[in-house]
Amino acid sequence: MNKATAAASEAEQVGAAIEGELRLMDPRVRASRDLARQLLDPEFVEVGASGRRWTLADMLAALPDLAGSTEEGPLYEPSDIEGVLLAPGLVHLTYETVIEGRHVRRSSLWRLRDAESGWRMYYHQATPVPPGTERP
Numbered sequence: 785m786n787k788a789t790a791a792a793s794e795a796e797q798v799g800a801a802i803e804g805e806l807r808l809m810d811p812r813v814r815a816s817r818d819l820a821r822q823l824l825d826p827e828f829v830e831v832g833a834s835g836r837r838w839t840l841a842d843m844l845a846a847l848p849d850l851a852g853s854t855e856e857g858p859l860y861e862p863s864d865i866e867g868v869l870l871a872p873g874l875v876h877l878t879y880e881t882v883i884e885g886r887h888v889r890r891s892s893l894w895r896l897r898d899a900e901s902g903w904r905m906y907y908h909q910a911t912p913v914p915p916g917t918e919r920p
Contacts, residue, residue: 797869797872797873797875797896798868798869798875798877800902801867801875801877801892801894802865802867802877803903804894804902804903804904804905805877805879805892805894805905806862806865807819808820808823808824808905809852809859809860809862809881811852811853811854811855812855814850814853815847815848815853816848817844817845817847817848820843820844821844822904823903823904824840824843824904825840825897825906826840826904827840828904828906828908829906829907830843830907830908830910831908831910832910833886833888833910833912851883852883858883858884860881860882860883861881861882861883863880863881864879865878865879866879870893873895873896873897874895874896875894875895875903876891876893876894877890877891877893878891880913886912887912887913888910888911888912888913889913890909890910891908891911892906892907893906893908894906
């Protein structure tokens with residue numbers, strides 16, 4: 785355990801991961817490869833709602849052109865964000881989003897390697913929610 789995680793409580797670590805997750809939905813961050821890179825782990829991998837596997841390079845190249853990357857919209861509407869500390873410096877988040885009427889269940893792992901680089905998304909999984917099975 786490093787000093788950064790030793791001093792932070794479970795709630796603080798989960799809160800930091802949630803803050804990072806919400807920042808990644810901010811159009812200004814999505815439109816900026818530099819800002820997005822600060823929140824994505826060098827070993828980042830995503831399995832998107834389409835089933836496509838994304839690496840860090842893939843995501844940084846595409847992110848400014850994906851939905852949710854402009855202030856004019858459409859924008860992500862997150863809900864039911866919950867997190868659990870799996871180990872010091874490793875948080876698992878689950879939540880749902882709606883964008884352009886499409887519901888997606890999401891799961892991500894956030895890790896803190898050191899205080900200098902901060903919390904970064906290590907893994908993300910997006911699963912489409914079939915129409916009629918959304919949460920009330």
